[in-house]
Amino acid sequence: MSNSNLTRRGLLKTGAIAGAGLAVPTYLSADGHAYTNAPQGATVTLGFNVPQSGPYADEGADELRAYELAVEHLNGGGDGGLLNTFSSKALKGNGILGKKVEYVTGDTQTKSDAARASAKSMIEKDGAVMITGGSSSGVAVAVQALCQEAGVIFMAGLTHSNDTTGKDKRANGFRHFFNSYMSGAALAPVLAANYGTDRKAYHLTADYNWGYTTEEAVRSSTEALGWETVNAVKTPLTQTDFSSYIAPVLQSGADVLVLNHYGGNMVNSLTNAVQFGLRDKLVNDKNFEIVVPLYSRLMAKGAGANVKGIFGSTNWHWSLTDEGSKAFVKSFGTKYGFPPSQAAHTCYVQALLYADACERAGTFNPCGVGEALEGFEFDGMGNGKTLYRAEDHQCFKDVLVVKGKENPTSEFDLLEVVEVTPVEQVTYAPDHPQVAGGSLGTCNPGA
């Protein structure tokens, strides 16, 4: 005779509890244990990994200003900035989940190895629960992979390559910034409307991942509208003088030059192209034109008057008049005396989105934060209605097509917005050929 206490009712009760336990999101079960750098005291530490030295140091400085402003606003200081216009009202200005926000900084140097080392140091030595920032896709992909292994969230800064949320996407990584596909999709109709559909394009492309994805995006978008690509030449990333690449452009019969360059490459190639007088030439009975797919204000400043009248795309611009943009420009401009760059904007927004996700999830556990961000729709952050798509952790929002301003009133007034391309026009399927490959995998809470 068995002495077992097992009863039908007891079995059902145990099964129900076990089932409920299994059904609870992974982050809640992990919360009982631990996750990497779970905040213990009254503070939570964020890691701002930006280029503080190297060629993008000025952009990094602007990112850091934005993060400092975000921390001030999260802790209830200043005028609150975008907390006032953000559609989610989870943030109360009392830190994150009641913990005062503190931060540490790292210097990416815009080198993948250095960026990983500084991120690792912030995670392991300083206890950062989230890493954010950067001005390069190579760095973003490298740091994103590190954060995935370490079990912390990575909120990417300025990274435009399709691969960041394409073949190199990770469950712990999230990008607010737009990408190459979106630039091509937004730019092509504007280029066709302004320059016509019968155009011959010559591409100069920086010889690295971002250059390839941008060339592919602009080529496919413009060719779909009737343009012909007569040549595409890779230029070394270390190239400073582009004369030998630009000189043959006119001989090719092209009447448009597309410069798939960023940073110093773009400043130099555009300056060289204008010096060669390309824009003064008439080819195929059309004015010769130059296009820069990805603009930044700091690059435009470096290229000076050469940007006048040249089309490109950008993630955000301080001249936007929606309430979110106005609030951010006011906060940033009042504190620092000049308007923020797009890099500053995306970093500030990423910091707030992370904090908001923690509040909504009720935890700092990366799996909880990730689930709160996936599929999250929001507004009031300066880009109109935005979706953090669950399938690839890419934000989908309107994209700006801009043009170098003819008569700037200040050193910051270099670009003018010529079109706000609606989000529907730049949205693509998660398995689109330009972003195909890779998989998010599963979130890693770490410890």
Place this chain on the structure above:
Amino acid sequence: MDAIVLQILNGLDKGSAYALIALGLTLIFGTLGVVNFAHGALFMIGAFCAVTLSRILNWSYTVIDESQTDFLGNPLKVDVPYVHDWFGVQTGDTIIDWAVPLSIIFSIPVMIAIGVIMERGLIKHFYKRPHADQILVTFGLAIVLQEIIKYYYGANPIPTPAPEAFAGSYDFGAMLGFDANTIIYPYWRLVYFAFAAVIIGAVFAFLQFTTFGMVVRAGMADRETVGLLGINIDKRFTIMFGIAAAVAGLAGVMYAPINSPNYHMGMDFLVLSFVVVVVGGMGSLPGAVLAGFLLGILESFASMSIVLEFIPGINQIIIYLVAIIILLTRPRGLMGRKGVMED
């Protein structure tokens, strides 16, 4: 054919910059026996002399323009350069427009002073040290100099345009009987080439036809004997260091409109210039100039798309490939002398 002419022009232009920097490097090596890895930084400082003079000429006071607003909605602050008040708007704008050519005058004393201070303050302590020590200390100095520039001017490139009179390009195609627009070349790059030729010629003339130059050449050949004749060769070599710094600086000043100056531009040229010096032959001034132009032209040809179709990536390695071939066949470089860097 038109593509070949175009790439020769390009090569001569690139070669001008390589030759000017390599000439200064060779002068320093030939006189002082120092391998100066800070020479690229001198080129960069030269470019920033143009930036600095441009900023001085643009020195402004602020007036409030009530009719316009800034990004915060406040009345717009407009900068008015003092030269407008002093010389009138039109003359003032012309002076500002000519900032780069005017920087030639500004940069010569500045660069000579920097060169002399560098030599007396640091490099002279490493004359008798191994070349490896010299390379380390001058490379460290280069990093210090570029970080100082970055601190004051930022990391972003600073546009420093040529005078409006030199905007645009010359149509060689039409002149040589080719189709219009097939061989165009910017006026300022043609000016750069001519300027480099003048500077190179002036340095050679100085060394060849002046007493000072004769003593320096004698010192380069046999420093000890010249010293025994009671001539203070060290002092002359110090002056030569200053002159070499000025040559690098002038190359940088005139390069500023070609590519917006940034703190890192010296490093971009440094390695290539060393290859030029080695290919030309250590210590050989004509060799440095010859190799500068030769490698400049080769680099331009390697960037042609028809060449890249056959040999992808050749544009990134051509200079080093040629350097290897030349050093294998002529270990002392094109015009190197026996005994230099061989002890």
